[in-house]
Amino acid sequence: MATQAIGAPGPVISAIGLEKTYRTGAVAVQALAGVSVDVEAGEFVSVSGPSGSGKSTFLHLLGCLDRPTGGRYTLEGREVQALTSREPARVRRERLGFVFQSFNLLARSSALGNVELPLLYAGVGDAERRRRAAAALTAVELEPRLEHRPSELSGGEQQRVAIARALVNDPAVLLADEPTGNLDSRSGAAVLGILRQLNRERGLTVVLVTHDPRIAAAAPRQLLFRDGRLIADSRRAGPARAGRAGTAEEVSR
DSSP states (O other), X not given: OOOOOTTOSSXXXXXXXXEEEEEETTEEEEEEEEEEEEEOXXXXXXXXXXXXXXXXXXHHHHTTSSOOXXXXXXXXXXXXXXXXXXXXXXXXXXXXXXXXXXXXXXTTSOHHHHXXXXXXXXXXXXXXXXXXXXXXXXXXXXXXXTTOOGGGSOHHHHHHHHHHHHHTTOOSEEEEESTTTTSOHHHHHHHHHHHHHHHHHHOOEEEEEOSOHHHHHTSSEEEXXXXXXXXXXXXOSXXXXXXXXXXXXXXXX
């Protein structure tokens, strides 16, 4: 079957019977056992479940950080298994944005310098790189902090820098792995509010992994994993409270 070009119509993410087995010597551990799910462009989806449920493995496969051992995965209509050995890196650079629990910021660089990095690697010129990085930081409400280093920022502000860095190449999908895990409840709610705002206002597709049931429940769509399987796929009616206001009080209700 011929693969479709990136940008083809249909779900931005499509997983059919996705499997992942890790082997250590003679021992095989099945981390994913036949997961099937579609994510449409512009959705905000949380992925939750107990430790070892397969949620992080699922995110790594979506992010082309690993390859499935079974099933089929397409991103924007293109089959990931058909990519050559060099193509996943290009897809990650051009079509995906990543936010992790650890902020992974360069300590000696300013917020602006950290956000410029993906553009530097992409060969974007100095003036355009600075303009786009500043715009990304403005989008996460950090315009007054462009020249501050990570040590001069709060945990929540550092995570917002990481989100801006993930946005600066205009990805099709933002993948967030426990983005509030290192934050207090108020800062976590503020970060979640930023992600929901980007989803609403820009139509950014967001897939967020979390162990926190309150964060998971704030997403309009929730996927629940257990023992490597997708056991529930639910949608809530109306906008999430935390997405509208982003306050710690609302998320904790």
